[in-house]
């Protein structure tokens with residue numbers, strides 16, 4: 001089969017190889033998928049680059065956790081009724097807590113446990129389906145992990161990013177009032193298109209005051225945070241008493257310190273979100289909510305760029321450059 005892979009970490013152009021590899025065979029509880037689209041996330045490019053100096057857990061890695069395609073074969077414990085189903089895939093590379101999985105979605109075929117696929121909703125394309133695994137599951141967990149959101153005031157930091165933008169859609173569709181932050185006009189409009197009720201440019205000197213004015217000086221109930229270490233002081237200022245910060249990243253400050261008593265004085269809580277380890281019920285709820293939004297025609301996936309798998313290095317560089325709004329996807 002056609003596949004992209006790497007055998008050492010480094011820059012995309014130095015280590016990514018397009019070649020032929022043996023087509024995998026599904027084991028008893030797996031399904032074999034003919035991959036149509038492979039979605040790229042920051043975690044994929046970080047792993048390939050050797051983020052946090054992790055050694056390669058396998059001699060050869062086919063990158064990417066997310067994808068979509070058609071089931072073409074099933075393992076002996078699986079119903080043959082599944083053959084022919086269009087599905088989206090998650091966790092193909094597995095989490096950070098263990099070694100993960102060697103073979104991701106940047107290949108013509110992937111064999112994955114049947115528990116890691118879900119039927120593609122009718123009006124979702126393969127390219128869109130390849131953008132759901134990491135981003136949708138992360139945003140869903142960040143929005144819903146801390147209880148009902150009806151009538152809550154939620155601040156989504158980084159709402160022009162892929163995860164943040166899904167978080168805006170979910171929070172606004174399911175009854176919250178959403179204040180979004182973004183760093184440019186284009187990303188501010190992207191947040192408004194997703195359903196944000198208010199949007200503030202995070203580079204404005206008065207941005208904290210603007211947010212407090214929107215909340216009539218009361219602060220927000222919840223914050224969905226993309227850059228925990230960089231924004232924690234601001235977040236505490238913006239949080240209502242007993243408010244909750246659900247953080248899914250702290251890339252620029254990976255070992256943050258935070259003012260314990262400033263947060264404790266508010267009875268504030270911190271919830272760290274990890275999409276690779278979703279509790280089963282959260283996973284199922286995410287799938288049900290996706291289905292509901294799709295059936296109502298209320299779900300949008302912003303695809304920033306689609307490239308052929310032969311251009312995987314360029315695609316990785318685009319994700320690293322962070323200039324594209326929306327997901328970068330490979331057509332396989």
Ligand SMILES: NC(=O)c1ccc[n+]([C@@H]2O[C@H](COP(=O)([O-])OP(=O)(O)OC[C@H]3O[C@@H](n4cnc5c(N)ncnc54)[C@H](OP(=O)(O)O)[C@@H]3O)[C@@H](O)[C@H]2O)c1
Nearest residue numbers: 042138158160161162163182183187227248249273274275
């Ligand atoms: N824990 C998990 O399970 C999980 C899952 C998915 C992603 N992540 C991590 O989350 C991060 C974002 O992923 P993504 O796919 O959404 O990436 P993305 O689409 O590249 O989005 C990044 C966004 O961050 C915004 N941003 C940068 N610095 C910011 C700051 N200090 N405050 C507020 N916003 C800031 C940028 O927008 P502006 O400059 O316009 O504000 C941009 O829109 C990555 O580091 C990724 O590895 C973690």
